[in-house]
Amino acid sequence: MKRFIVPIALCILCIAPLHAKHYWRISKEGNSITWQLKKGETHHDHIEMSGKSVSVVLRYGVNAEGEFELNKSMVWPMLRTVPNNTHGSLMRRLDWNPLDAVTANGRALQEQVKCITLNGTLEAVSDLQLGGKSKMTLKRTFFPSAEHPALVEMYEFANVGETAVTLELPHEHTVLHTDPEKGVKGSYAICMDTDKGGSVTLAPGQSFVYSATLAAYAEGEEKAAMSASAELARRKALVDEWTGNLMLETPDPVINEMFAFSKIRALESIYETKGGPMHGPGGESYYAAIWANDQAEYINPYFPYTGYAYGNASALNSFRLFARYMNPDWKPIPSSIVAEGDSYWNGAGDRGDAAMIAYGAARYALARGSREEASRLWPLIEWCLEFCRRKINPDGVVASDSDELEGRFPAGNANLCTSSLYYDALLSAAYLADDLGKGKGVAKRYRDQARQLRKSIDTYFAAEVEGYDTYAYYKGNDVLRAWICIPLTVGIHERAEGTVDALFSPRLWTENGLLTQAGSETFWDRSTLYALRGVFMAGEREKALKFLKHYSSVRLLGEHVPYAVEAWPEGGQRHLSAESALYGRIFTEGMFGIRSTGLNAFSLQPQLPAEWDRMALRKVKVFNGSFDIEVVRLKGERLRVTVWNEGKQLLEKKIKNGTALNCML
Numbered sequence: 001m002k003r004f005i006v007p008i009a010l011c012i013l014c015i016a017p018l019h020a021k022h023y024w025r026i027s028k029e030g031n032s033i034t035w036q037l038k039k040g041e042t043h044h045d046h047i048e049m050s051g052k053s054v055s056v057v058l059r060y061g062v063n064a065e066g067e068f069e070l071n072k073s074m075v076w077p078m079l080r081t082v083p084n085n086t087h088g089s090l091m092r093r094l095d096w097n098p099l100d101a102v103t104a105n106g107r108a109l110q111e112q113v114k115c116i117t118l119n120g121t122l123e124a125v126s127d128l129q130l131g132g133k134s135k136m137t138l139k140r141t142f143f144p145s146a147e148h149p150a151l152v153e154m155y156e157f158a159n160v161g162e163t164a165v166t167l168e169l170p171h172e173h174t175v176l177h178t179d180p181e182k183g184v185k186g187s188y189a190i191c192m193d194t195d196k197g198g199s200v201t202l203a204p205g206q207s208f209v210y211s212a213t214l215a216a217y218a219e220g221e222e223k224a225a226m227s228a229s230a231e232l233a234r235r236k237a238l239v240d241e242w243t244g245n246l247m248l249e250t251p252d253p254v255i256n257e258m259f260a261f262s263k264i265r266a267l268e269s270i271y272e273t274k275g276g277p278m279h280g281p282g283g284e285s286y287y288a289a290i291w292a293n294d295q296a297e298y299i300n301p302y303f304p305y306t307g308y309a310y311g312n313a314s315a316l317n318s319f320r321l322f323a324r325y326m327n328p329d330w331k332p333i334p335s336s337i338v339a340e341g342d343s344y345w346n347g348a349g350d351r352g353d354a355a356m357i358a359y360g361a362a363r364y365a366l367a368r369g370s371r372e373e374a375s376r377l378w379p380l381i382e383w384c385l386e387f388c389r390r391k392i393n394p395d396g397v398v399a400s401d402s403d404e405l406e407g408r409f410p411a412g413n414a415n416l417c418t419s420s421l422y423y424d425a426l427l428s429a430a431y432l433a434d435d436l437g438k439g440k441g442v443a444k445r446y447r448d449q450a451r452q453l454r455k456s457i458d459t460y461f462a463a464e465v466e467g468y469d470t471y472a473y474y475k476g477n478d479v480l481r482a483w484i485c486i487p488l489t490v491g492i493h494e495r496a497e498g499t500v501d502a503l504f505s506p507r508l509w510t511e512n513g514l515l516t517q518a519g520s521e522t523f524w525d526r527s528t529l530y531a532l533r534g535v536f537m538a539g540e541r542e543k544a545l546k547f548l549k550h551y552s553s554v555r556l557l558g559e560h561v562p563y564a565v566e567a568w569p570e571g572g573q574r575h576l577s578a579e580s581a582l583y584g585r586i587f588t589e590g591m592f593g594i595r596s597t598g599l600n601a602f603s604l605q606p607q608l609p610a611e612w613d614r615m616a617l618r619k620v621k622v623f624n625g626s627f628d629i630e631v632v633r634l635k636g637e638r639l640r641v642t643v644w645n646e647g648k649q650l651l652e653k654k655i656k657n658g659t660a661l662n663c664m665l
Helices: 008-014 228-244 253-268 292-299 309-323 353-368 371-390 416-435 440-461 482-489 496-503 525-537 541-557 577-591
Strands: 033-036 043-050 055-062 068-080 089-094 111-118 122-129 135-144 150-159 165-169 173-177 188-194 198-202 207-218 247-249 270-273 276-279 336-338 343-345 462-465 468-471 595-598 601-604 614-620 627-635 638-645 648-656 661-664
Touching: 043 135, 043 253, 055 111, 055 122, 055 135, 068 188, 068 207, 068 270, 089 188, 135 228, 150 198, 150 228, 165 207, 198 207, 207 228, 228 253, 247 253, 253 541, 253 577, 270 309, 276 292, 276 309, 292 309, 292 353, 292 577, 309 336, 309 353, 309 371, 353 371, 353 416, 353 595, 371 416, 416 440, 416 482, 416 595, 440 462, 468 482, 468 496, 482 496, 482 525, 496 525, 525 541, 525 577, 541 577, 577 614, 648 661
Parallel strands: none
Antiparallel strands: 033 111, 043 055, 055 068, 068 089, 111 122, 122 135, 135 150, 150 207, 165 198, 173 188, 188 207, 247 614, 270 276, 336 343, 462 468, 595 601, 601 661, 614 627, 627 638, 638 648
């Protein structure tokens, strides 16, 4: 319960560096947003896109002359550099522009950008200024190859005037050889290639596509033969697959679109390393490596819902890699496994990583619904739970050296996040123990431990902080912290009212979501996304929707789009991949309240906001099936909930809004 009102003037202290100016609009085509330029308008942004062998951050924009500007920050995760550590991927920032030497009717290209579109690719359409009755448009399209280590660029020239136009297109083949002393495999070749080029005359109504690739290879590695049109088809097929499963339907088009975009970023960032498929955060820093938070905790439990087989494979592989570090001496599992699995990082000590891994592995196994996979994961889950039990301090909560923020903000000797994740992992492990036949004693022991831990969490962390009946993030913490939302996400709601009030108070909430700590200027989207999920789970759906709508609008249509970001000021608001999975989990676990309770069972607790008359999740892929969940308002707070599996109705119930339901296959 809130004890006093924080003065509105304090909001000034919380203003983040971005404002809610909207450049973008949702396109009619679907899963697409467009910035339609106004005369004299300038703006610059950046977006990351990934394939199995490459990632690229495109820094793009339009200058004061109306010209398109682009810098290509290339990352080749499997071309390892020295030292071969977390950040040891070959990276280059290049301004190479294949159009520099192109002429139209003998003159260099002069353009006015009309619009830019994001749809799993980056497209920019310009008018080319030729004079007289000669008119052309130029459409640029940029995207990563699905399989090859290349950025693919397509330039479509269309004659929309009344006279013929002659283009002169150079054939470029440039190779940069990197310093062999700085490459794990010696020197790498960075290749910039265009089509053969030549002279092309376009009659009115005709068009021509000129393409280029920017790729890199190890010495002796065969250069890939690529067709730009075939590569575009593969990229579009992947985007269609990602957006065509786990589809959200609500009356709010911005939220629907943000949900669709979040799957693109969440699912594209998986690299085919020598250690198996590894999901990587990205951000020009984190590739060919896995983390106990980003992968095990954030995204792995989400993969089964999406039906993306390669995502499930990466999740299982990440747990296999972590399991290599189980040991009889109960030393911590490393926070991160890097360099394609060849090394590890544990520079922040024990961050509560075992709790993160147990939480993610158990939730993944349940949602996946595979007895064989669950059996393979059980030893890891069991070891991590025992590690956490051995770390319980005299006050009954789990001790750790730090948390996932790795010392950026204080976390004490025991933090709220680690104990909350351990609590949830115990409950999930109990469900698994039941279904895997581990014996009633095992499941009972885990449930008893969870019950005692829940009491200890309340006793140890519950506190009045800045006038709110909520949690101290660690003992002695007297400033509000964003991670007080964690108990809400694991079903601990004893202090939900005061916690929700604190989260949405001017001390924590800003234009860009939650501050990490009240009074600071730092925000990390991950805590905002956890909070929105938890507030829905606590039944505060009206408050949650208000702030979800604002957040989604800023991230999808504002100044930096179209994905959730990592942090500010650190990292320059990089589009780290797992944050987009956390956006998706606002809906699967928060708004729809899905919780796997066995390998073929789950519960639902829909939270339909008052301004909506319906919502649905289509093609939910848990348990290797395909489910549709429909929620329709009948009257007032009465809802009809229907669940379909492969066209067969499994459940139809009339309930009060927020009531939990159980569903068995």
